[in-house]
Amino acid sequence: MISSLTTRVAARKKTFAATAAVLLGASGAVLGTTGSASAASPQELARDIVPASQYAAFSKIVSHESGWNPSATNSSSGAYGLVQALPASKMSSAGSDWKTNPATQIKWGLNYMNERYGSPNAAWAFWQANGWY
Template sequence: MPETPLLTPARPRTAIITIAVGAVLGLLVTAGISAAAPAVAASLGRAAVSDSEQLGVGMAEADAAVTTARAALTDAATVVVDASSAEVDLGAESIAVDTADLLSTLGSLAEGDADAILQRPALTAGLTEQTALMTAQATALRERLNAAIAQQQAEAAAAAAAVAALTAANTPDGARNVARQIAADQYGWGDDQFSCLNSLWNKESGWDYQAYNSGGGATGIPQSLPGNKMASFGDDWATNGTTQIRWGLDYIQRAYGAPCSAWGHSQSVNWY
């Protein structure tokens, strides 16, 4: 089966089809469905049609169908152009909208000859059905495009939030806030234990995720020795204060049970 013309996303082909649509619509505007009826009546004679008034039967319905079809074509062209220019992933499914039948019917209605006038009711019904089908395709494409844009925006917002969280955790005050929250949520440690933790890590690193002891190699906020031990909580251990905090709290829980015990040990022997 030969391919039907499509309103495709490629700009050159879209432009060609837009010109074709414009030519058909231009003919409708110039001649007009209604304007064609008297001239055709004169050529048909009364044996075929009683008078021009009979030719006007269904004229309003045809004009309304053409107006609706024109608007639908504009909407379809808009969504295809939007989809083709949007930098989003729309999947493998085509973004073409089939306009072939609708354009053909519009052309027939615009011809203004005897056959077109006599077939007006059937052509109008066909145009209405074709408009509905094309509109459904255009609507589905718009929904896909909107969903893809919403997903892209959500992913961008999540990435921005992650960057903001990383930036905050990589400051001393931000790191304290992160540690307080994790200590409470995951370990049930309240402000008394956080006070000990704050004293401990103030002493060890000043809550600086880039802290490094050149004499022994202890690294980061919790002064892990060696620093790569923290990789068990993330490959970004060297650059992410939150990863260091998660490792440090886990270490304290396993080795001392709670921050105040770790702080007491540090005060006694100068390490923990």
């Protein structure tokens, strides 16, 4: 019973740490707010949000999915944004500015990759095997 509880607490701590990493950049400052970050390119924002060990894979997925265009829309499916969320409105869980803020889209995409695949590296491996993620 105690070992089961300890395992669940450890898992929750890991999930919390991953979520905190998505919401905070490497500097510990909240990203995607008004200020100098808004002038940064989506790639620069992603470098601040995505862990360095995961950035290459994240970048490859975004390059294939949207060409780093935060307004990219798939005309047949309706998938939207840097990470081609479907439905696009799912990104609202990361912020109300999901339609226009690349940082919000990056945070949502990183969280999605972490939750569904375990990491952007694992998501990229899946993408390579299947041509989608």
